[in-house]
Amino acid sequence: MHSGQAEDRPIWQPLGEIQFEETPCPICHSDNGVLRYTKNILGYQMKYYICSQCRALYANPRASSDSLKKIYASADFFEGGEPGGEHLNYFDFIGGEKYLRKTARDRISRIQLYCKSGKMLEGASAAGFFLAEAKTAGFEVTGVEISAPMAEYASKRWSVDVIPESIEQISLPEQKYDVIATWGLMTIVRDPIALIRKFHQSLKPGGIWAFNTYYHDGWWPKLFGSRWQILVVNFSQIYTKKLILEIVRQEGFRLLSRRRDYPHTDLLKVADQMSWNFSAPWLARLIRSSRISNLIIRVPLPDVMEYIWQKV
Numbered sequence: 140m141h142s143g144q145a146e147d148r149p150i151w152q153p154l155g156e157i158q159f160e161e162t163p164c165p166i167c168h169s170d171n172g173v174l175r176y177t178k179n180i181l182g183y184q185m186k187y188y189i190c191s192q193c194r195a196l197y198a199n200p201r202a203s204s205d206s207l208k209k210i211y212a213s214a215d216f217f218e219g220g221e222p223g224g225e226h227l228n229y230f231d232f233i234g235g236e237k238y239l240r241k242t243a244r245d246r247i248s249r250i251q252l253y254c255k256s257g258k259m260l261e262g263a264s265a266a267g268f269f270l271a272e273a274k275t276a277g278f279e280v281t282g283v284e285i286s287a288p289m290a291e292y293a294s295k296r297w298s299v300d301v302i303p304e305s306i307e308q309i310s311l312p313e314q315k316y317d318v319i320a321t322w323g324l325m326t327i328v329r330d331p332i333a334l335i336r337k338f339h340q341s342l343k344p345g346g347i348w349a350f351n352t353y354y355h356d357g358w359w360p361k362l363f364g365s366r367w368q369i370l371v372v373n374f375s376q377i378y379t380k381k382l383i384l385e386i387v388r389q390e391g392f393r394l395l396s397r398r399r400d401y402p403h404t405d406l407l408k409v410a411d412q413m414s415w416n417f418s419a420p421w422l423a424r425l426i427r428s429s430r431i432s433n434l435i436i437r438v439p440l441p442d443v444m445e446y447i448w449q450k451v
């Protein structure tokens with residue numbers, strides 16, 4: 140028996156056919172959108188619109204909630220083949236453990252400027268790297284992860300509670316948490332306003348919500364158009380710099396800090412992303428065959444900010 144050991148791997152499920160559903164703007168529910176990007180991903184013809192009312196960028200049609208569960212339970216999503224090749228999202232998520240844990244430690248130290256310890260919930264906890272580091276830093280952690288294979292992997296490996304469900308579909312206890320953290324979540328949730336409300340209710344008075352998210356009104360997407368790497372099949376919406384501030388404030392949060400997201404990564408991952416952006420798979424192959432492919436570096440993301448908020 141190797142239960143709880145690092146060599147245990149998630150038990151992935153077959154992906155099958157992804158189903159799509161029509162949607163209005165997920166933020167303001169306006170039907171009035173202007174087509175901005177189209178993109179073919181593994182045979183799926185994706186369309187992305189700018190909402191004429193709130194300026195959010197959203198996918199329509201978008202993957203249905205049932206299909207999302209299948210996407211996140213599949214190897215196709217988390218370890219889909221070659222870096223730089225055509226894949227749904229990650230070529231090897233768990234392989235990024237070293238740099239993802241470094242990034243987690245940085246984020247926890249910033250959260251601890253406002254809250255040193257207590258009950259922490261992480262929405263979309265994936266392989267549990269952040270949960271593990273938060274636990275080490277003294278937090279009492281719970282994860283929620285829509286990917287059943289990842290939830291089980293993380294729970295076993297780090298001996299933490301991980302609820303295998305969509306953060307959007309579970310109800311959370313009221314005024315329970317000192318901190319809620321969500322990394323990479325705000326572009327993929329189907330009803331952002333309902334989720335923000337739920338987090339507000341579930342935090343104690345003065346509680347902290349830390350997250351990062353993309354914005355589409357910068358120079359980076361203008362440079363890459365439909366090749367912009369965040370336009371993936373599981374994507375739902377991207378905010379403008381102003382819109383994300385407005386909707387979170389409106390639900391009763393006060394902004395404590397806002398900074399450029401500056402995560403650790405390695406050269407191979409950077410090459411994978413650049414291969415997408417430039418349609419240049421040779422770039423990832425070149426880096427992969429080099430001796431520096433696992434060199435860890437910090438990269439300021441040109442299209443992502445990190446936010447720390449306090450429940451008012």
Ligand SMILES: [Zn+2]
Pocket residue numbers: 164165166167168169190191192193194195
């Ligand atoms: Zn809208």
